[in-house]
Amino acid sequence: xxxxxxxxxxxxxxxxxxxxxxxxxxxxxGRKLARCLLESGHPTTVWNRTPAKAESLxxxxxxxxxxxxxxxxxxxxxxxxxxxxxxxxRVLEPVGAELSGRVLVNVTSDTPERNRQxxxxxxxxxxxxxxxxxxxxxxxxxxxxxxxLYSGSRRAHEEHEATLRVLxxxxxxxxxxAGTATVHDVALLSLYYAGLAGMANAFALAGAQGVPAEDLAxxxxxxxxxxxxxxxxxxxxxxxRHYSKEADVLAIHTSGLAHIIKTSxxxxxxxxxxxxxxxxxxxxIAAGYGDTEFASVVEVLRGRASDGARADGLSDHLCxxxxxV
Numbered sequence: 021x022x023x024x025x026x027x028x029x030x031x032x033x034x035x036x037x038x039x040x041x042x043x044x045x046x047x048x049x050g051r052k053l054a055r056c057l058l059e060s061g062h063p064t065t066v067w068n069r070t071p072a073k074a075e076s077l078x079x080x081x082x083x084x085x086x087x088x089x090x091x092x093x094x095x096x097x098x099x100x101x102x103x104x105x106x107x108x109x110r111v112l113e114p115v116g117a118e119l120s121g122r123v124l125v126n127v128t129s130d131t132p133e134r135n136r137q138x139x140x141x142x143x144x145x146x147x148x149x150x151x152x153x154x155x156x157x158x159x160x161x162x163x164x165x166x167x168x169l170y171s172g173s174r175r176a177h178e179e180h181e182a183t184l185r186v187l188x189x190x191x192x193x194x195x196x197x198a199g200t201a202t203v204h205d206v207a208l209l210s211l212y213y214a215g216l217a218g219m220a221n222a223f224a225l226a227g228a229q230g231v232p233a234e235d236l237a238x239x240x241x242x243x244x245x246x247x248x249x250x251x252x253x254x255x256x257x258x259x260x261r262h263y264s265k266e267a268d269v270l271a272i273h274t275s276g277l278a279h280i281i282k283t284s285x286x287x288x289x290x291x292x293x294x295x296x297x298x299x300x301x302x303x304x305i306a307a308g309y310g311d312t313e314f315a316s317v318v319e320v321l322r323g324r325a326s327d328g329a330r331a332d333g334l335s336d337h338l339c340x341x342x343x344x345v
Contacts, residue, residue, distance in 0.1 A: 038062040039183050042095040044088060044111055045128075046073040048158045050101035053127070053187055056162035058082055060186040067091035092118045097180055099125045099152075105134040109141065120146040123176040125184070127152035127168065132199030132206070139172055139198030148176040151198045153205035156188060164189030171200035221293045225280070228287035254315040261319070263312035270317075271310045274301050 038061045043054040046068035054077050057064045066074045067085040074084050085091035092098055092115050100108050108128045112119065124147050126138055135151045142149035149172045156166040166188035170177050177184070177193045184191040194200045219240070223233040257263050277298040284291040300317050309316035 039097055039180065040065070040095040041183065042067070042085070042091040042098045044068075044091060044098065044100045045102040046070075046077070047101065049127070049154065049161075050099075051077060052158040052161045053099060053101060054082055055080065056187050057183075059162070062183065062186065063095075065091050065094040088112070089115045089118050092122065095122075097123045097125065097183060099127060101127045104128055105130040105138050109138060113141075116141075116145040116147070123148045123150065123173070123180060125150045125152050125170075125176075125180075127154055129154075129205070130202065132202040135202045136197070136199040148173040149198060150176050151201040152184075153201040154188070155205065155208060161187055166190065167192075169194055169201040169204050171195050171202075172198040217293050221284075221289075224289050225284055225287070228284075228289045254313075254318075257313065257315045258318045263309065263316040265311050265313075267313040269311050269313060270301050270305050273314055274298060274305065277301060 040063040041057050042065040043050055043057070044067050046054065046066060050068070051073070054064050054066050058077065058080050063083070064077070064081075065083045065085050066077050067088055067090070068074055071084065071086075074082065078084050083094065085094060088111055098119065100111065102108050102111060105126070105128055108126055112124070119142075124142055126135065126149065130138075139149045139151070150170050151172050153169040154161075154167075155169065156163075160166040167190040168184065168188040169192060170184065171194040174193065174196060177191075181191060181193075194204065222236060222240075226236045227233060277294055281291040281294050281298065284294065300320050301314075303320045304310075304317045307320065309319065
């Protein structure tokens with residue numbers, strides 16, 4: 021009978037031994053992580069609070085662990101993928117001593133500060149800790165174009181980079197602060213969700229005037245393809261806090277936003293998304309940025325605009341609908 025962590029149906033590929041890995045947490049993401057490891061020949065031990073979730077992986081060659089301690093003992097590299105850092109620590113705290121000397125990769129979604137706290141807990145137990153921020157859905161994991169960002173222990177990343185690239189072809193190391201990967205994650209996801217909201221708004225606005233979403237969709241790249249170059253320019257200007265007066269300035273943008281909001285209202289489409297955007301633009305103009313590029317809205321969002329506006333209070337006004345055309 022095989023012991024957890026021993027070779028099972030392909031522990032080596034091309035006679036090259038692969039690092040044993042244990043995966044704790046078998047939701048949709050955890051199962052896909054384990055499957056990627058199995059398909060790449062890594063001896064893979066799996067544990068989940070509900071053992072039935074491991075059955076399909078066991079059928080593929082994974083080794084089931086009856087307890088977290090058994091899973092941890094099976095591998096030098098342990099990946100935890102559960103609901104949040106609180107859940108992760110509830111799983112890990114009883115086995116802190118067993119994890120000592122091993123590498124722990126936490127790909128659980130949470131805030132930067134919670135990952136820093138988890139890293140501090142790990143350091144206190146002699147555990148090399150890496151935060152992994154997954155910028156890919158389960159369906160893309162294992163592909164060369166998938167990305168997982170890492171921060172924390174440099175040694176752990178260097179030692180296990182080849183294994184980490186099995187999970188996602190892009191596995192950059194961002195630095196020793198365990199919160200850095202999560203900072204990137206939440207910032208990029210804010211763009212993702214704002215973009216989805218904008219896309220939904222576009223489909224609703226077009227559909228209200230008889231243009232099907234499927235007819236509009238082929239033209240999305242006219243806008244989306246501009247984002248990389250616009251983003252690079254805005255990033256430099258936002259870091260320098262120097263905003264061009266040569267590009268389309270905020271005074272022009274606010275007029276365009278007003279037209280879109282009026283069109284939405286005329287056709288019974290919610291204008292909340294665009295009204296929120298116009299609210300930030302109006303605040304930036306009031307703070308003296310009317311003759312600068314859109315990137316200056318960053319100052320309002322940071323709460324640094326010269327009129328003393330604070331972004332945390334702004335959200336309340338937006339919810340109350342006080343930014344009307």
